[in-house]
Structure formats: structure tokens, C-alpha cells
Amino acid sequence: QKEVEQNSGPLSVPEGAIASLNCTYSDRGSQSFFWYRQYSGKSPELIMSIYSNGDKEDGRFTAQLNKASQYVSLLIRDSQPSDSATYLCAVTPGYALNFGKGTSLLVTP
């Protein structure tokens, strides 16, 4: 079984701070990396994808990938209470996504 590990949290950050979410994976053949946001009772929503080492920025979100360390992270700048959700890391060598169990983020006003 290809493992994708995330700290379950909850990770609590004050409004306006940077939230840092981390993910490690075991399959060195992994090619694509994704972050999904899931609100309680809702379906996962794709927020970031990253395919090569380094940083990728999209608005308040930055994904960071280090394939040598088998590590991918998501930074959320200027965190808002509406960012409170579970964040799922997903990794794939091809077609099938392997999901981590998610990190619960709570942004407090």
C-alpha cells in the first residue's frame, strides 16, 4: 500500500496568519500531487496541483514540492475563518489517487 501521511490536527491558526499543512508520501514513482479542501458534509474540492519541484502560487495558496524528500506542503496566507476545513493531500504515479486522511484546519477570528 502506497502511504500518504498527514497530521490529522486540528491545526488552529488565528485569522490573518499563515497556515502550513504538510504531507509525506512513500511512493517514489509519484508524478502528480494535489491538495483538496473538504468542508464538513461536502465533497472534496481541488484547490492546487503541482507536478515539479519547487513552489507554485495561486492567490493565497502556495504548494511546495520536494520529490527528494518525498514531501509536499500547502501554505495558506492571510488565513480566513472560511478556510476552516479538512485539507486532503493526494498523490499519484498515474491515474489512481492515493489520499492522505486529511488535516483539519481551524482559523479562529
Added chain:
Amino acid sequence: TAGITQAPTSQILAAGRSMTLRCTQDMRHNAMYWYRQDLGLGLRLIHYSNTAGTTGKGEVPDGYSVSRANTDDFPLTLASAVPSQTSVYFCASSPSGSDSYNEQFFGPGTRLTVL
């Protein structure tokens, strides 16, 4: 654009009964997937289809079957439901099933309770 629709939204089913969960996408995506999500276990792949006419088994396929007669529809059937199949079921699709740039998009889910 509706994207991916699933039906029903929720269902209570007696053990031993059969049921088909429906999934339809209007994005003309080649690949479709069924996942179940359980507390503490995360999202697990049940079955997938890389293109119409083909299907494959995921991590937890036992007790489930799928078919892919056309591009848009990917129904999931439970032939004889058991309580351990109580879960939230998500259908997903992606433009390609064989490309590593495989952004998957999820439907709203079906909450199934088997008693």
C-alpha cells in the same frame, strides 16, 4: 454546467438488498472513479474506468460492481448490501485516465446507510 451529479443524495438500505448509485458527468471526461469515505480511513478507491467500455478494480472492490456503457455514466452497484458498506460514496472524473496530470473532480456524494 452541472459537472458531476450523483443520485440519490442519501439512502437507507436494508442488508441483503441491492442498490445502484448513479453518477453522471457532462464534462466529456474520459476517466471516472468511485471512492468511499469513512471516518478514520479517508478516501479509498473502489473501481475506476479509464475510458468508456473499460473498468478496473481499486483498493476496496469487493461487494461492488461497475459498468461504463458510455462516456457520461458510471453506475456503482451493490448486489447484496452489508452494514460495512455504510459510507459516503463519491464519484469523480478526470479528463484522462492515463495521464499523470490527472486532476480529478468530485461529485456531491451519496450517503448510504445499510441496516
